[in-house]
Amino acid sequence: MNPQLADSAFIRACRRQTVPHTPVWFMRQAGRSLPEYRKVREGVPMLTACATPDLVAEITMQPVRRYGVDAAILFSDIVVPLVAVGVELDIKPGVGPVVENPIRDRAGVAALRPLEPGDVPYVTEAVRTLTGELGGTPLIGFAGAPFTLASYLIEGGPSKNHDHTKAMMYGEPELWHALMERLSEIALGFLRVQVEAGASAVQLFDSWVGAVGPADYREFVLPHTSRIFAGLTDLDVPRIHFGVGTGELLGLLGEAGADVVGVDWRVSLDEAALRVGPGKALQGNLDPAVLLAPWAVVERRAREVLERGRVAEGHVFNLGHGVLPSTDPDQLARLTALVHEVSAR
Numbered sequence: 001m002n003p004q005l006a007d008s009a010f011i012r013a014c015r016r017q018t019v020p021h022t023p024v025w026f027m028r029q030a031g032r033s034l035p036e037y038r039k040v041r042e043g044v045p046m047l048t049a050c051a052t053p054d055l056v057a058e059i060t061m062q063p064v065r066r067y068g069v070d071a072a073i074l075f076s077d078i079v080v081p082l083v084a085v086g087v088e089l090d091i092k093p094g095v096g097p098v099v100e101n102p103i104r105d106r107a108g109v110a111a112l113r114p115l116e117p118g119d120v121p122y123v124t125e126a127v128r129t130l131t132g133e134l135g136g137t138p139l140i141g142f143a144g145a146p147f148t149l150a151s152y153l154i155e156g157g158p159s160k161n162h163d164h165t166k167a168m169m170y171g172e173p174e175l176w177h178a179l180m181e182r183l184s185e186i187a188l189g190f191l192r193v194q195v196e197a198g199a200s201a202v203q204l205f206d207s208w209v210g211a212v213g214p215a216d217y218r219e220f221v222l223p224h225t226s227r228i229f230a231g232l233t234d235l236d237v238p239r240i241h242f243g244v245g246t247g248e249l250l251g252l253l254g255e256a257g258a259d260v261v262g263v264d265w266r267v268s269l270d271e272a273a274l275r276v277g278p279g280k281a282l283q284g285n286l287d288p289a290v291l292l293a294p295w296a297v298v299e300r301r302a303r304e305v306l307e308r309g310r311v312a313e314g315h316v317f318n319l320g321h322g323v324l325p326s327t328d329p330d331q332l333a334r335l336t337a338l339v340h341e342v343s344a345r
């Protein structure tokens with residue numbers, strides 16, 4: 001990694017080194033809460049946008065320009081690598097990923113092949129362009145974790161209870177592990193492409209893994225997430241591991257091999273630090289819905305997050321999940337400035 005990036009507040013915090021201020025970025029910072037995003041996306045389907053390098057670069061830059069956040073996250077989606085290896089799916093506005101033929105048997109699993117860099121040339125191109133444009137601001141690459149991807153593939157779309165997913169996990173453990181292995185390979189391949197093209201950190205999004213308890217996480221998920229993190233070690237970039245509703249899993253998310261554990265808003269950062277244990281930085285964890293309240297409320301809550309985050313060995317300020325589409329961008333601009341100002345040392 002170039003010395004300027006290695007010395008950025010974001011990378012330093014991930015590595016639990018001293019920082020000039022607490023770094024801040026927002027999950028889903030590039031997206032529907034920004035008018036300039038809606039403008040460039042007009043008439044362009046989501047997956048087409050993700051495969052158009054100029055558009056990817058522009059949308060990735062929008063929140064960096066507007067907010068002055070400490071990191072950019074590549075504009076893409078967790079299902080992009082699945083589409084790239086031939087899975088038939090679409091992202092439906094207001095719904096999310098919808099899969100034509102849900103995967104529920106051996107043949108469906110066998111059809112999932114590993115991702116090669118040549119499958120996503122538009123990602124390589126966009127990341128290269130971005131690392132030039134961003135200068136000293138790190139770019140975060142990301143992938144969906146195997147549980148969350150499995151849930152979309154098995155259910156065929158978004159799901160509340162993950163019924164079919166758990167039915168396979170409990171009822172056909174061999175098939176489950178085979179599917180998780182293939183999805184881990186794909187996620188790892190997608191992360192490596194991004195880092196090899198210039199991304200300075202990676203985040204594994206396991207948005208729906210809070211649906212399982214710790215014993216089941218250890219048996220059905222941990223072997224796979226561990227292999228992904230182990231497969232990134234040689235690249236020497238910080239690895240962030242995030243999920244929603246993971247209060248009971250925080251220690252395991254760290255154990256999987258992440259350098260930084262993402263925390264949602266349900267567990268305060270001081271308590272999360274105890275659950276995660278030493279040797280990890282934390283990321284989080286303002287409830288995204290707080291941003292819908294008046295500024296005075298946002299300020300009070302954000303100061304509280306910073307205060308509790310001081311207990312962690314390293315703290316990257318973020319929301320506890322993605323920016324809600326109805327968020328006023330001015331609130332995020334003020335929040336970014338507040339975090340920088342309050343935490344300056």
Ligand code: CP3
Nearest residue numbers: 027028029030031075076077078093094095096205207322
């Ligand atoms: O953080 C960022 O700004 C980078 C871009 C990003 C997107 N999706 C863009 C997107 C990232 C990191 C993701 C990850 C993602 N995608 C996750 C994990 C993070 C999380 O929020 O839990 C998940 C579960 C998905 C699956 C997915 N894709 C959903 C649930 C949706 C929303 C559907 C909707 O319209 O409500 C998408 C579509 C999507 N991905 C949009 C964006 C900006 C909206 C599509 C649009 O603007 O038309």
